[in-house]
Amino acid sequence: MGETVTTTTTTSHAMLTAEAHRELCVRRDRDVALGDGVMSCPTVPAEFRRVQVHYPILFRRNAERDAFTALALFGFQEGENLFLEGTTWDADYVPLAIDIQPFLIGGAEGARQVHVDLASPRIGMGRRVFDDAGRPTSYLEMVAGQLGELDEGWRASGEFFAALRRYELLEPLTLEVTLNDGSVNRLVGFHVIDEARLSALDAAALGVLHEEGHLMPIFMAVASIGNLNALIARKNGRLGNG
Amino acid sequence: MAEADPGPLRGLAAVQEIAVVNAADLDVRLRQAEAPFVVRGLAADWPLVEAGKRSGREARTYLLAKHRDVPFTVAVGKAAGEARIFYDPAMAVNFRTLRGRLSDIFADIDVAEADPGAPPIYVASTDVHDFFDGLHADNHVDLGERRCRAGIWMGTRTRIAAHNDFPDNLACVAAGRRRFTLFPPDQFGNLYLGPLDNTPAGRAVSMVDFAAPDFSAHPKFRDALLRAQVAELEAGDAIFIPSMWYHHVEGLEPFNVLINYWWRETPGWLGQPEDALHHALLAIRDLPPGEKAQWRALFDHYVFANGDDVTEHLPEGTRSILDPLTPETASRIRAYLLRQLSQ
Numbered sequence: 001m002g003e004t005v006t007t008t009t010t011t012s013h014a015m016l017t018a019e020a021h022r023e024l025c026v027r028r029d030r031d032v033a034l035g036d037g038v039m040s041c042p043t044v045p046a047e048f049r050r051v052q053v054h055y056p057i058l059f060r061r062n063a064e065r066d067a068f069t070a071l072a073l074f075g076f077q078e079g080e081n082l083f084l085e086g087t088t089w090d091a092d093y094v095p096l097a098i099d100i101q102p103f104l105i106g107g108a109e110g111a112r113q114v115h116v117d118l119a120s121p122r123i124g125m126g127r128r129v130f131d132d133a134g135r136p137t138s139y140l141e142m143v144a145g146q147l148g149e150l151d152e153g154w155r156a157s158g159e160f161f162a163a164l165r166r167y168e169l170l171e172p173l174t175l176e177v178t179l180n181d182g183s184v185n186r187l188v189g190f191h192v193i194d195e196a197r198l199s200a201l202d203a204a205a206l207g208v209l210h211e212e213g214h215l216m217p218i219f220m221a222v223a224s225i226g227n228l229n230a231l232i233a234r235k236n237g238r239l240g241n242g
Numbered sequence: 243m244a245e246a247d248p249g250p251l252r253g254l255a256a257v258q259e260i261a262v263v264n265a266a267d268l269d270v271r272l273r274q275a276e277a278p279f280v281v282r283g284l285a286a287d288w289p290l291v292e293a294g295k296r297s298g299r300e301a302r303t304y305l306l307a308k309h310r311d312v313p314f315t316v317a318v319g320k321a322a323g324e325a326r327i328f329y330d331p332a333m334a335v336n337f338r339t340l341r342g343r344l345s346d347i348f349a350d351i352d353v354a355e356a357d358p359g360a361p362p363i364y365v366a367s368t369d370v371h372d373f374f375d376g377l378h379a380d381n382h383v384d385l386g387e388r389r390c391r392a393g394i395w396m397g398t399r400t401r402i403a404a405h406n407d408f409p410d411n412l413a414c415v416a417a418g419r420r421r422f423t424l425f426p427p428d429q430f431g432n433l434y435l436g437p438l439d440n441t442p443a444g445r446a447v448s449m450v451d452f453a454a455p456d457f458s459a460h461p462k463f464r465d466a467l468l469r470a471q472v473a474e475l476e477a478g479d480a481i482f483i484p485s486m487w488y489h490h491v492e493g494l495e496p497f498n499v500l501i502n503y504w505w506r507e508t509p510g511w512l513g514q515p516e517d518a519l520h521h522a523l524l525a526i527r528d529l530p531p532g533e534k535a536q537w538r539a540l541f542d543h544y545v546f547a548n549g550d551d552v553t554e555h556l557p558e559g560t561r562s563i564l565d566p567l568t569p570e571t572a573s574r575i576r577a578y579l580l581r582q583l584s585q
Binding site for chain 2: 167
């Protein structure tokens with residue numbers, strides 16, 4: 001899928017097979033040491049409805065500047081995950097791109113395979129991926145479903161961002177947050193939905209966006225911005241505890 | 243036709259005309275070109291060109307059948323019968339920008355094209371893929387591996403002041419007729435450019451009125467004319483305008499359509515030189531002369547000369563953004579600048 005967040009500095013990807021990985025176990029708990037200390041993860045339009053319950057959804061250009069990615073935001077600086085408290089993820093929904101770790105999608109389009117990052121600190125103990133007979137466990141079946149959803153979501157993202165561009169619905173966001181201790185945090189380089197442009201769309205335009213399946217995720221992204229205040233409160237909470 | 247009269251700019255050199263045999267040939271010509279060239283009939287087989295040759299209205303009908311129902315941005319001149327897209331005497335732009343349905347815009351053009359006194363109406367360069375469905379598939383030039391921005395320009399008679407663009411540009415007249423008057427990039431001083439920020443369409447334009455040059459106000463324009471090249475294109479003809487060449491463009495028929503391709507030969511993740519110029523105005527220009535001279539030397543060292551002496555004393559792997567940029571190091575610079583500028 002090309003956009004997988006890699007939370008480890010070294011990776012060693014292999015196609016997952018019952019023969020090679022019969023004994024493979026994966027840690028499902030949450031910890032900075034397991035790679036969960038990230039300020040964001042990619043998400044896809046089909047997931048926005050679930051993501052917006054807890055997380056702000058922002059958009060950012062990739063390094064090549066030729067495509068946008070949607071991101072679920074967990075913090076205000078690199079490595080800061082304000083939802084991670086020790087070994088607890090303080091939200092009842094963990095975005096797919098985090099939850100699938102250490103698995104990723106490999107193979108060519110149309111012949112996708114489950115790959116695994118064998119260098120991930122999650123490898124070693126925890127949940128079995130195959131049972132003794134080499135059958136996938138319910139855990140692996142769940143992950144395969146999540147990977148399939150993300151893969152489909154990536155492929156649909158191109159159309160989604162093309163529609164946002166067509167209606168000029170993205171605008172740059174510069175967010176400056178002054179925290180309780182007086183320090184200033186800035187979010188730069190992100191985009192959000194341009195609500196004024198969205199409100200100005202006529203019924204025909206909204207009809208087209210709805211038909212193409214983009215309207216719901218657009219409004220979910222708009223709604224998600226309300227979570228910025230909660231995220232700032234989390235940050236202030238950390239300051240209080242620190 | 244009066245508009246076909248080149249007026250005071252009679253006798254300029256003609257843009258070189260070349261023939262290309264196929265896409266590979268065009269590709270080589272474009273890569274090797276150091277000056278503009280014209281290719282007659284490059285787009286002659288486009289259905290849009292054929293429709294436009296029947297009438298402007300048929301070209302519009304063809305475009306309406308392919309357009310997406312999204313709001314288009316249209317410019318409407320403020321002064322009746324003034325085709326020059328420019329400034330008013332108070333240096334405000336002499337047109338209004340509105341958003342509307344393409345069908346409504348074309349309905350206005352149906353009326354305006356028959357009336358020589360009507361103000362110009364035009365849809366300035368608009369993304370072909372975003373605003374049309376299937377237009378590109380049936381009407382495009384094969385530019386190989388180039389990642390292009392395909393734009394379409396549609397409108398009544400207009401005269402666009404000389405300006406330049408950073409990307410390379412292959413422009414095809416799809417309907418109507420156009421005159422291009424071109425100048426090499428080094429002619430900026432002889433073209434009397436207007437403000438960098440207050441512009442009709444994003445680029446500084448020449449303040450010289452090409453229809454009636456005022457040589458007492460703009461004497462160096464005579465020198466520019468010595469370097470000028472002109473080409474008049476019919477529907478189906480194409481012109482290559484290299485990066486940074488100035489171009490004055492006239493739409494000569496009651497209805498004109500241009501489809502053009504912009505690309506840069508350098509990676510798209512590099513920054514925009516125009517942004518660097520603005521930043522230099524902000525940070526450097528108003529420094530005292532002594533400090534400016536120091537910064538000029540540093541710019542020469544890091545940016546313009548960029549010789550081995552910039553990095554050879556640093557171990558490999560520690561040179562960071564002083565090494566040739568990658569998408570990752572470029573985004574690091576961009577993030578740094580965004581952060582610095584937002585403080």
